Amino acid sequence: MKLLLIHTGGTIGMAETPEGLAPLKGLVEEAIAARLPAGTALTADVFEPLLDSADVGRIHWNRMLETVRNHQDAAVIITHGTDTMAFTGAALSQALAGENRRVILCGSMLPLGHAGDAEANLDLAISAAQGQEPGVFLAFAGKLLSADGLVKHQSHDADAFRSQPQAMPSPPKRSIFEDRKLAILTLSPGIPAEALKAILDTLDGAVLRIFGAGTAMNDPEILQVLAAAVKGGKRLRAVSQCEAGGLSPGAYAAGAGLWSAGIENGGMQTPEAALVHLWLN
Known part of the structure; x- marks a missing residue:
């Protein structure tokens, strides 16, 4: 299996610093690599700088889309902060409609190494990335949720997301996010x-x-x-x-x-x- 990891940032890849939790490069990449089935070829695209998801927007969605489209034969996991996960889930679901891709979003409420949800969410994401059904999904709290209608309904609990049913998206008129207000x-x-x-x-x-x-x-x-x-x-x-x-x-x-x-x-x-x-x- 070929696996593309796009690591944007977020709580899942943070570590303790004197100023509090902050992104640490290498943390997510190492955790993913240690969990992969034997024979998996991993390619990592790591944002620089790593982002708090509050800063994610159309430029970053375009980068994710470009990277996914440049790796047509790879399964895809995108690690991302939870605060704007619903926006990114909707963005990728609609932009990739009709392209027959499977993308797994993953994040956590506590960082790796903090006896929280991060490790289990990564395990679920890796398992889900091996599936065949096209679409964009969120691996979180033991559930694989359709990412087109995500709602973050809880700001602290590990079971933070629900997914509201959406109409099946048609291929969009635009393939990227243009500069619009x-x-x-x-x-x-x-x-x-x-x-x-x-x-x-x-x-x-x-x-x-x-x-x-x-x-x-x-x-x-x-x-x-x-x-x-x-x-x-x-x-x-x-x-x-x-x-x-x-x-x-x-x-x-x-x-x-x-x-x-x-x-x-x-x-x-x-x-x-x-x-x-x-x-x-």
Whole structure:
């Protein structure tokens, strides 16, 4: 077996320093190499500098995609911090749709060597990398989760992730993440229309986290801001603020003004998946 390791950083590869936990080059690579089946050829692409996942974005997704595509005959494990794992899972799942690749994401809540979850997660990732089903998956807490709809629902426990069902992604219109100004915005009671307009004026598009099954405040000023943004060529895609269940446009009259403004229906998409959709389509 040929195995490609892309080590981006994160808690799994940290060690104690006088200033606290910090990334240590070589830690993950050695742990992977020690666990591989005999005869496995390992290739490692290690980010320099190693990243806290809070700093991961489109440039790093593009690097991961380029490396994966340059190793067509290799199984792939990507080690990554947990805080933006859901964004990277959605990014790789949608960007690689139709390319028949299998990618295993892996991270941990405690570093290697700290009697936590890191070693077991790596063991699961190595086992999962030998599978045949295409897709992007997360090896975490004894489970192999589809990475297209990840939700980090716990900030401390080892069982930190769930995966929400997503529609099967079609091959995207773009194969990489271009330099676009996109953001996730949350509608909340009392949000000023002028504040919403000010941020939308700086963006190429946005994901709107709206209420429940698809409602929003019936505020004429806010609805006018949203309609003007869409008319001006900005793509606005709505998702639910609820973790599960998705949107059902038309179910409530309170959403009529929102949908008439031309907002896209994100359906069951997580905010992360909807943001990636805007980036790639």
